[in-house]
Amino acid sequence: MDVLLHDIQQCTICKDHLPLGPRPVMSAHPESKIVIIGQAPGTKVHASGVPWDDASGKQLRKWLGVTDETFYDATKFAIIPMGFCYPGKGKTGDLPPRHECAPQWHRALLDKLSKVELVILIGLYAQNYYLKDRAKKTLTETVRDYKMYLPTYLPLPHPSPRNRFWLSKNPWFEDEVLPILRQQVKSILNL
Template sequence: MLTDQQLIARVKACDLCLPHLPDGVRPVIQFDPQARILIAAQAPGRRVHETGIPFNDPSGDRLRQWMGITPETFYDPRQVAILPMGFCYPGTGKSGDLPPRKECAPQWRQQLMDRLPNLQLILVIGQYAQAWHLSEKGSVTEIVSHWRDYVKQDQAPAVFPMPHPSPRNNIWLKRNPWFEEALVPELQTRIHQVLMADPSRG
C-alpha cells in the first residue's frame, strides 16, 4: 500500500488528462490526513493554475469570508483539505471555465477520501462536487436550498452543499439571500466548533 506521501507524489505527477488540457497539467490540491474540514470544489481556475495555490483568487476571498477563517487557517492542510473534482485547470470555454475533466475523480478521489479519517465537515461546492458526494439529484439551487437536510447534529462529517463562490454567481446570491442570511452563519458556527475542538491547535 502506498504511503500518503507516495500517493500525493503520484497525484502531483499525474498527466492522465494532458491531451485535453490546453494549458498543460498542474494538479492543485491541499491534503493532510489530519484535516478535519474538506472543501470539495470543481477545478482550479487560470490564476490558481499559474500560482499553484488553491483558491488564490476572488473566489477564494469570498469562500474564506463565508467560512469566517483567516488565510493562515485556510491554507493549513492539517485543518483544511482541498480536493476539487478536477485537479488541473481545464481551460476556458465560451461562457467561462470548462467543466472538470471527468477522468480525474475516478482515478484519485476515493483513494484520497479514504485517507481523511478525521473529517468533521465537508463543503460540497457546485454541481460537479454535489453530483459525486450527494445522493440527491437536482440543480444547485434545489440542493443548496435543502441544506438543513444534510447538516445534522448527529452526522459526521456534516455536509454543507454550496454554490460556487465565483463572482459569476453574484446574481444567484442576490436572488437567494437566504444563503448568506441562514446557511453562512451556521457554516461559520460549525467551522468554529470543529477548529476549537482540534487538539493540534493547542
C-alpha cells in the same frame, strides 16, 4: 499519504485535453478536519499552484469566517477539487472539471483522511458526484435543503464573483446557510 500526494502531483491522465498542461492543485493532510471539494482551478490558480488563490477563494474564506493562515493549514482543511488541473476555456467561462480526476483520486485521498468531520461541496459537479440521487434538480434546491445533508456534507454555490446575481436572488443563503457554515467551521476547528 506522501506517496499518494506525490502520485497526484505527477498525474498526466488527461494531459491531451489540458490547454495549459497538467498542474494538479490540491492539498490534504491525514489530520485534515474539513474537506472542501470544489470544481477545478482557474488560470490564476494554475499559475500560482495555490488552491483558491483568486477572488473566489477570497470570498470562500469570508464565507467560512477563516483567515488565509487557517484556510491553508492542511491539518484543518483538505482542498480537493473535482478536477485537479485547469480544464480550459468554454463559451461562458471555464470548461467543466475533467471527469478523470475524481474517480481516479478522490476515494484514495478520502480514505487517508480519518479525522474529517465535514465535507463542503461547492458547486453542481461536486454535489452531483457526492450526493448522487440525493441531490435535488437544481443547485439552488440542493443548497436550500442543506440540513438534510448534515452532518456529513454541506452544499454551497460557487463563491465566484460571477455568482453575484444568484446571491442577490437568494438572500436566504447569507441569512440562513452562512451562519450555519461558520458555526460548523468554528466548532470543528475550535476557533
